[in-house]
Amino acid sequence: MSETMPPEQEATVVMGESAMAENLLRMAHEIANDNPELEDLALLGILRRGRPLADRLAAIIGKLTGITPPVGSLATTLYRDDFRGGLGSPKDKGSTHFDFNVDGRTILLVDDVLAAGRTIRAAMDEVMDYGRPRRIQLACLVDRGGRELPIQADYLGYSMATDPGEWVTARLVEIDGEDLVLVTRRDAGEEGAR
Amino acid sequence: MAPESREKTWSRKDLIGIEGLERWEIELILDTAPQFVAVSKRESGIKKVPLLQGRLVVNWFYEPSTRTRTSFELAAKRLTADTLSIAASSSSSVKGETLHDTLANIEAMHSDVIVLRHSAAGAPHILAARHDSHIINAGDGRHEHPTQALLDAFTIREHIRKLRRDPEAGLDGVRVAIIGDIEHSRVARSNIMCLNQLGAQVVLCGPATLMPAAIERMGVEVTHNLREAIDGADVIYSLRIQLERQQDGLFPSLREYIRLFRIDTAALAHAKPDALVMHPGPINRDIELSTSVADGPRSVILEQVSNGVAIRMAAMHLLVNSGGRDRH
Numbered sequence: 001m002s003e004t005m006p007p008e009q010e011a012t013v014v015m016g017e018s019a020m021a022e023n024l025l026r027m028a029h030e031i032a033n034d035n036p037e038l039e040d041l042a043l044l045g046i047l048r049r050g051r052p053l054a055d056r057l058a059a060i061i062g063k064l065t066g067i068t069p070p071v072g073s074l075a076t077t078l079y080r081d082d083f084r085g086g087l088g089s090p091k092d093k094g095s096t097h098f099d100f101n102v103d104g105r106t107i108l109l110v111d112d113v114l115a116a117g118r119t120i121r122a123a124m125d126e127v128m129d130y131g132r133p134r135r136i137q138l139a140c141l142v143d144r145g146g147r148e149l150p151i152q153a154d155y156l157g158y159s160m161a162t163d164p165g166e167w168v169t170a171r172l173v174e175i176d177g178e179d180l181v182l183v184t185r186r187d188a189g190e191e192g193a194r
Numbered sequence: 195m196a197p198e199s200r201e202k203t204w205s206r207k208d209l210i211g212i213e214g215l216e217r218w219e220i221e222l223i224l225d226t227a228p229q230f231v232a233v234s235k236r237e238s239g240i241k242k243v244p245l246l247q248g249r250l251v252v253n254w255f256y257e258p259s260t261r262t263r264t265s266f267e268l269a270a271k272r273l274t275a276d277t278l279s280i281a282a283s284s285s286s287s288v289k290g291e292t293l294h295d296t297l298a299n300i301e302a303m304h305s306d307v308i309v310l311r312h313s314a315a316g317a318p319h320i321l322a323a324r325h326d327s328h329i330i331n332a333g334d335g336r337h338e339h340p341t342q343a344l345l346d347a348f349t350i351r352e353h354i355r356k357l358r359r360d361p362e363a364g365l366d367g368v369r370v371a372i373i374g375d376i377e378h379s380r381v382a383r384s385n386i387m388c389l390n391q392l393g394a395q396v397v398l399c400g401p402a403t404l405m406p407a408a409i410e411r412m413g414v415e416v417t418h419n420l421r422e423a424i425d426g427a428d429v430i431y432s433l434r435i436q437l438e439r440q441q442d443g444l445f446p447s448l449r450e451y452i453r454l455f456r457i458d459t460a461a462l463a464h465a466k467p468d469a470l471v472m473h474p475g476p477i478n479r480d481i482e483l484s485t486s487v488a489d490g491p492r493s494v495i496l497e498q499v500s501n502g503v504a505i506r507m508a509a510m511h512l513l514v515n516s517g518g519r520d521r522h
Contacts, residue, residue: 077229078229078243079243079244083516095229101238102239125244129236129239129240129242129243130236130239131238131239
């Protein structure tokens with residue numbers, strides 16, 4: 001999940017617009033190849049930026065195969081295992097919403113930045129509370145490392161090693177007006193988001 | 195995940211009353227509730243979330259209650275908390291134990307949240323000041339019933355948003371008529387403060403003997419004429435009439451009360467066509483509300499009950515999980 005960019009820091013672009021489009025196209029091909037039973041596939045984008053990514057992947061899969069899988073949103077806020085950041089207003093974060101039954105389906109979780117893995121753990125718990133999917137897969141735009149749980153992406157755009165003093169931020173046209181992945185140096189001593 | 199912005203976060207340890215709450219705090223509770231409404235409405239899977247997993251919520255009721263006690267218990271269970279219920283009649287208070295001692299003993303069993311209903315105004319406040327558990331006031335004497343006011347405001351806001359087709363609409367300028375025994379009603383007191391904070395206009399209506407002196411100082415209008423109160427109201431909020439008040443001589447007869455203050459189809463004819471009818475329950479059917487109105491299309495009384503669970507889930511979640519330690 002994207003980290004909030006600290007103000008007035010120098011940022012390095014690690015994935016531009018065309019690279020992002022290429023990565024998503026490749027991931028969509030892999031997803032379609034791995035899931036011949038496309039009627040059973042459904043995508044759940046983890047809010048906020050996982051949702052537009054899930055919409056894009058579903059649209060590409062639709063173009064490639066003629067079958068566009070259904071897409072929903074997952075908030076995960078009710079399944080988090082820590083509230084260190086305090087509880088802000090949930091108003092702007094959106095809430096879980098999907099109108100398909102997860103029982104027996106392949107559920108593809110989609111997120112922008114994979115780091116500690118705790119968000120994905122929360123997302124899996126949430127999906128399980130709605131029913132019993134046949135399997136759960138994970139697609140992420142960027143893996144920045146720093147895993148705290150044994151969770152890996154099945155479909156990955158870009159993998160990079162970062163140190164704790166760096167922020168990785170995905171910016172998407174649908175929310176931020178541009179398609180970019182940025183790495184930013186953070187002031188020492190400031191605790192990072194995961 | 196870091197917060198998207200430096201938004202205000204909840205910092206209070208307890209929810210003792212609406213009095214003293216900032217507008218943003220009230221709105222934060224209301225904004226937190228919809229996700230819990232969705233949890234209760236899940237059609238498949240499990241109707242609970244693990245936000246209070248392994249926490250202990252103690253329902254400690256010194257007065258009879260079905261609705262509020264059940265609502266808090268269900269709210270705690272839907273947050274995966276463990277719950278205990280203590281009824282005053284079966285607790286050691288009958289042996290002379292003080293509230294502080296009883297709570298100290300409950301806390302020795304590592305309670306997290308104490309939901310207290312007590313006939314003495316101020317009881318939750320006194321306990322909150324001295325104990326570390328999160329205290330939620332579920333009604334104290336004639337003083338306050340904050341979660342009732344919050345669920346009422348939430349119910350009104352949801353309907354205003356639907357009516358105006360505006361998902362961001364608030365209560366600014368919404369006119370709420372509260373009808374009945376204002377004097378003895380903690381629901382009315384909490385509602386007046388909550389609605390005022392949210393920018394609504396409140397008009398009170400009832401017999402002069404059941405209207406507190408100088409209540410206008412709370413920023414409300416007062417009338418003893420039902421038609422005047424209902425005229426132009428977006429919400430008609432009927433309070434329960436406690437039948438023993440008639441024995442106290444506060445109104446001459448039920449028949450007279452019904453004639454002057456009952457909300458029935460004839461009274462509603464003077465209201466806005468889309469006005470809501472609300473009641474905190476339990477209803478005295480055909481006394482403060484006619485059956486046709488209580489069960490009619492404008493009644494949102496059962497929605498109040500449903501929303502009560504979500505609001506109480508929101509309150510418990512904010513108190514416990516925001517790490518709030520501020521005593522007021």
